[in-house]
Amino acid sequence: MAGLLEISRVGVDSLPQDLHYRVTDSNTGETVANVSPVSVGETPQESGFKKMRKAAKLGPQLSRQPALRRYVPRITVVVTDAWNSAVLFVDRAEKIVGNPYVPHCAVVEPGGRVAGYLTDDHYKFPRPSEDDVDPDGMGVIGGRRHLRDQAGEALCDVVFRFAMPSMPQELNHDPNVDTTRFIGQNGTVWARRRGGNPVVEISPDAPQPLRTLILAAAIAETIDEDYHRPWPDSPYTPPPPLQAVPDPYPGYADVHSRYMEYQQEFVEWYRKHMTGRFTSSL
Structure with missing residues (x-):
């Protein structure tokens, strides 16, 4: 069994218990790692008055956006290998009220x-313009x-690709078309997703620590799917709190x-x- x-093909499957996942080698179907929570912060219990004050601060336009109103506590998970030894921690920062975007991970x-960070430039608008296309005509x-x-x-720019309105929308589900690319600073595609498949394909030439960060990104994005729900009809339940005693790793208090x-x-900006302004893209 590969370590x-x-x-080269990483699958991350959600398990029934909150914040528990299974990492599989998609070439063989074998489980190569398990993911479980080691620390989850408390979600503040707020009175209706406090919620009204926060909504008033955001203003009538922004307060209707669920991703802005929602608080998500800090979530730290440990990744353990087939021998139950810790390999790494993926530590997702808390998302505070007023921020609509995915928080960073250490x-x-x-x-x-x-080993590194998974970051999101909150100041960059999350929708492309008509000019944001690659040589294949795909929006990026x-x-x-x-x-x-x-x-x-x-080390890597995570680039999302999708068919523009003038192109056949079937391309977004074509198993031969890249929908996500992990592109290095020299233009090398170190990893990709194809079509609607969540499996991450990693180049055999991908170096360390980049390979570790790509694996962590696959896990973090699965957590995001469970806890970053920006649309009004998306159900959301805060993860159950879990206090780590002692801290999961040295430096835990200051990493974020x-x-x-x-x-x-x-948030203030x-x-x-x-x-x-028009905010329906959140």
């Missing part, structure tokens, strides 16, 4: 060394989501400190600049 960081080794969203090393340097400052600044 977790050696497989990818941390068992000893506390940060790039330059927003990145895999970064421990120093914050971008810089991002939380960024998030607070963004967003409230001032987006009030009254």
